[in-house]
Amino acid sequence: MNVLILGSGGREHALAWKIAQSKLLDKLYVAPGNAGTLQIAENVPLNILNFEEISEFIISNKVDMLVVGPEDPLVNGIVDFFSIRPEHNNLMVIGPGKDGAQLEGSKDFAKKFMQKYNIPTARYHTATNENLEESIEFLKTLDPPFVLKADGLAAGKGVLILNDFEETVSELKNILEGKFGNAGSKVVIEEYMDGVECSVFVITDGRSYKILPEAKDYKRIGENNTGLNTGGMGAVSPVSFYDEQFAAKVENSIIKPTIHGIKEENMDYKGFIFFGLINIKGNPYVIEYNVRMGDPETEVVIPRIESDLLPVLMSVSGKELENENIRVDARAVSTVMLVSGGYPEEYEKGKVIYGLDNVTESIVFHAGTSVKDSENVTSGGRVLAVSSYGDNIFEALEKSYKSIKKIKFDKMYYRKDLGNDLKK
């Protein structure tokens, strides 16, 4: 079969790497892809938000399955676009419809859903320009720090955590007045949850589900979790505190009610659910839903899946997932992100990347890379995810750090402290 993956990050390279190993695969396309996907698939310069353009490509290249990597096309309704077109009757699309994608596309929608289905999460109130007085009253019932979340997609920048009450009120007004554009026409005000974060991923056909390995990512740019938030500076899987007891709590109090809610709301959901969790004294709470895989979490979760992914995805599409059995590699996987100096603020692009061919003990997933004059060059903030297997996450991290010594580009930066917080 022929598969088209949409996206261009480390997540998409990892998905492509896995699908490329499938016995069922004939031809793999990635749009737009990066220098890494180019080595294992054909990159296609499509605009992932231009559904007509994607549709034409799918027809002329006899694509059987479309795997949507990032959230934007999902929130914009790509699944609905294809589901109503008779010419795409046989196309398998991996991702939720527009309604299910609201779990990520609107924080207010997600909170209402969690409340309705009794899923543990922070207490909240949704502010608009119309209920500002009431919203400030709610804020007064909370202890600092205060959490403000722009309702819509804001490229990972829409969450503010502030200590000062007056500053919080003024930021609340700024967001409502357009600081994050339309994404901030509503703002979710939330109780702060103090605990350790981790993520778990589920694949569902809308009826049954399979749980994928859990992971923990490192969001801050600086060591010891300091500095600005990033898309993610690295990740590890498994997570030490995610033991059997915790996993059972997650499944019973979070995953099952979420799948139940998806069914009750008649959502057309065939794809991944990413549960952003926080562990508070041994109990899991939901921080957020995403309707896609995480990045860089995919770069540790996918290498731990032993089973061929394509039959699983076919079963998702055919609503036969309950018959599948997903085998997980007992080994740990860790990944370290190499980023452009300056990221997540201003950074330069076009730096030549040296040494990739010398890496033998790790898998290098490309993120912001492209090919220029037959050389790999940087083309984004997050450039490469260096993933390794090990008996535990620390051994895997050690291997990644060893491999990184062989890679070089101008102003390359990475965190050297990953995993330290998990050492006993």
Ligand code: AMP
């Ligand atoms: P989100 O986009 O909702 O995942 O928020 C981004 C980050 O902000 C999360 O990964 C957490 O680190 C932090 N965060 C969000 N909501 C809360 C909360 N209620 N309490 C504590 N930290 C939070």
Ligand code: GLY
């Ligand atoms: N690593 C967090 C995310 O993909 O949203």
